[in-house]
Amino acid sequence: MEEKQNWHNLDFKEAARILETDIENGLSEKEIKKRQEKFGRNLISKERKASSFKIFLRQFKSPLIYILLVAGVITLFLKKYSDSLVIFLAISINAVFGFWEEKKTSNILEKLKKVLKTKAVVLRNGQRVTVWEQDLVPGDIIFLKAGDRVPADARLVQAEDLKISEAILTGEWISTQKKTIPLPKETPLADRDNMVYMGTLVEKGKGIAIVTETGRGTEAGKISRLVEETKEEKTPLQKKLGGLGRFIGFLIGSFCFFIFFGGILRMGDVLEMFEASIAIAVGGIPEALPVVMVVILAIGMERILRKKGLVRNLSSVETLGSAQIICFDKTRTLTQGKMALEDVLSSDNQLALKIAVLCSDGFIENFKQSTKRWKINGDATDKAILEAGIKNGLVKNELEDDFPEIAKAPFDPANKYLLSLRKDKGKFFLYISGAPEKILERSKNKNGWQKKINQLAGKGLRVVGVGYRELKKEDIKNEREINLNRLAFDFNFVGLIALKDPLRPGIKRAVSLCRSAGIRPILVTGDHKLTAIAVAREIGIKAKGQEILEGRELEAVSDQELDELLEKIKIYARVEPSHKMRIVSAWQRRGKVVAMTGDGVNDAPALKKADIGVALGSGTEVAKESADLVLLNDSFSIVVKAIEEGRVVLDNIRKSIAYILADSFASVILVGFSTIIMGWPLPILPVQILWNNFVEDTLPNIAYAFEPKERGIMKRRPSSPTSPLLTKEMKVLIFGTGIIDQLFLVFLFWFLWGHLGFDLDYVRTMVFGALCIDTAFVVFSYKSFQKNVWQMNPFSNKWLNVSALLVFVFLFFALYCPPVQKILHTVPLGAKSWFLLLGIGFMSAFLVEIT
DSSP, X not given: OOSOOOGGXXXXXXXXXXXXXXXXXXXXXXXXXXXXXXXXXXXXXXXOOOOHHHHHHHTTOSHHHHHXXXXXXXXXXXXXXXXXHHHHHHHHHHHHHHHHHHHHHHHHHHHHOOOOOOEEEEEETTXXXXXXXXXXXXXXXXXXXXXXXXXXXXXXXXXXXXXXXXXXXXXXXXXXXXXXXXXXXXXXXXXXXXXXXXXXXXXXXXXXXXXXXXXXGSHHHXXXXXXXXXXXXXXXXXXXXXXXXXXXXXXXXXXXXXXXXXXXXXXXXXXXXXXXXXXXXXXXXXXXXHHHHHHHHHHHHHHHHHTTEEESSTTHHHHHHTOOEEXXXXXXXXXXXXXXXXXXXXXXXXXXXXXXXXXXXXXXTTTTSOGGGOOEESOHHHHHHHHHHHHTTOOHHHHHHHSOEEEEEOOOTTTOEEXXXXXXXXXXXXXXXXXXXXXXXXXXXXXXXXXXXXXXXXXXXXXXXXXXEEEOGGGGSSGGGOOGGGGOOSBEEEEEEEEEOOXXXXXXXXXXXXXXXXXXXXXXXXXXXXXXHHHHHHTTOOOOGGGEEEHHHHHHSOHHHHHHHTTTOOEEESOOHHHHHHHHHHHHHTTOOXXXXXXXXXXXXXXXXXXXXEEETTSOHHHHHHOSEEETTOOTHHHHHHHHHHHHHHHHHHHHHHHHHHHHHHHHHHHHIIIIISOOOOSSOHHHHHIIIXXXXXXXXXXXXXXXXXXXXXGSOOOOTTSOSSOHHHHHHHHHHHHHHHXXXXXXXXXXXXXXXXXXXXXXXXXXXXXXXXXXXXXXXXGOSSSOGGGSOTTOOHHHHHHHHHHHHHHHHHHHOHHHHHHHTOOOOOHXXXXXXHHHXXXXXXXXXXX
């Protein structure tokens, strides 16, 4: 038995021969067991869920954490237990907090899942039996009916008015009318009308098919493999923080090397120089930074969750704010994924709707209950027509009582229309509904209608034509043997019913906001070109001929040619999963941060490949597993809110980094200048620097997470993934603050120790106090890199105000609590000392602002 075939190109009898199966009897039990051993279970392997231990270990993957671990081990080796305790405490808090946030997100996603084991009706040993779909094998004969999920890929043997929704696989929102005749080899997946595919939904009719592929061999399985093979890239923030960590590590290593060997060359004590090097390392390493990053990202994640967006991992929060390109999938992302009445073109709208309702195969399942509980069954077209009828007072069940049906000719894919013979007060009417061109061919009044049909089709609308013909009694003498198709001519063409998949509320505004935020919107859909153009026009994307590319054209160009076309293309139509990945990859080669939206199985590979994959909460599990952001209520407006929050997070991360690095820079310069240049003893002890870096700095830094968005944040251009984390304004502020702080602290140390000759413990306590108080005063300068404190409200963030006050509370503990005094080697300070420290803090903040 051959394993790979173009099944759509074969007659179903030939397919049965190749698969060695009997259409009349199915497979035998013996053959089924053999095939189950050969092909395995009919399952698509899912991506393994990360264990709790793996999620915990992930928290340590950062250059900054590596540096802290090294510093912790060295201080432990030197028996500086208080120093190592504080360092390992910082690492632990970071790991626990990060683990807790990611685990919570994972649990929320698990609750979204609906794992259902489904069954299939299959022919085996000449008998119809029901089996679990995972037990199906190639060659099985399966039976399909309305409401079924197709359990495997299969070649149709019989199709009776069979319509299947393949939106999750192809992106095409209109259900496909199935048939059994062979098709050309080159027929695209979306047009293979003689095949049914795993996971798609039977909307109408019934059918019999031969299973051709199971499990990972199915089209859904191929997409699943594509997802698994897609390598997940680091986010821009991860790359930038990694670069920052390596840069800090290099600088600290260079400083330590210079101080240690420079001190020895100056005939300094080796142990003393080693301690000075450790002080430099401790002062330069921003111990609080990993913790603060996790907190800021987690708070951003919580804010997005409150707006009904679930971010699956912390680092993706900032990536949202960096989005430069957003590729929209159409069906159910931009649109609601269901048909609705758009327009009726007729001289008698009620008559046109009445005919459409009476011809419809849809029905109200629970008609006798209240209207709120009515459930409409049928394919997408039938549902839309019945809903429109109900809104206009034309309820099918009531109409059928008034106009009883005598005979019916079901929809025929060849004729593309449906006929219904009805009785109306002693008269007989033959109603017709279907493809307008086919009905027009059989009508008397044709003038002007073709132009209207073309206009509606050009707008991407689904158009249904309706008409009627009054029959004489002699036309239907024998009601039981009426051949309605012989009477299908000379109709009165009544009008056109236009249906569409309506846009979701707020989509136009959301796309407009993306544009004003410097984000380029691109429509990428499996739909037909005309439909894609119409939807794009509705959301504000205007595209000419050369700005639209279809899947077959994309297939024909090389990556290099695609790179050249990229800037021009606004719409991609009739695309397949591999095409979406190529589009994402092409933009990424240009160095752009790409967001991709989707909800179907076909979207999953591109969602994973994109920098930001966005899936609908009601979408397929494979799409949600591949995404970075899940829209819990399916509203696209959440994406814009998430992008805004991402930008706020990036702003606040930069404020926090600048604040921490300025403090660390001041500590490094203070220790280096005092010990190497001046040959003084350490002006501040490593454990005191650790207290300042981790205890005093952490709360103000966390408070930056609550900074409100700055005005015009969604009018800015998005941050480039290649742009440095430290901007020019940040560097000026970091070095300016560091130098000013260092000058004050060096002068203070010299004045108290070198000039007045105070005790070294007291002088170190004063330097330590000045460094801490400076933290409380300067924290407000970092609220904005563009404005001075007097140009804004410096106290707008209540948490920042509280954190500044807590700096003083912790400093009181450090100076007046005996156990803490013992650890930090501090002494109590008097009122005069406090006045001096407050004066230094105020002057330092003032000089930072004016420079």
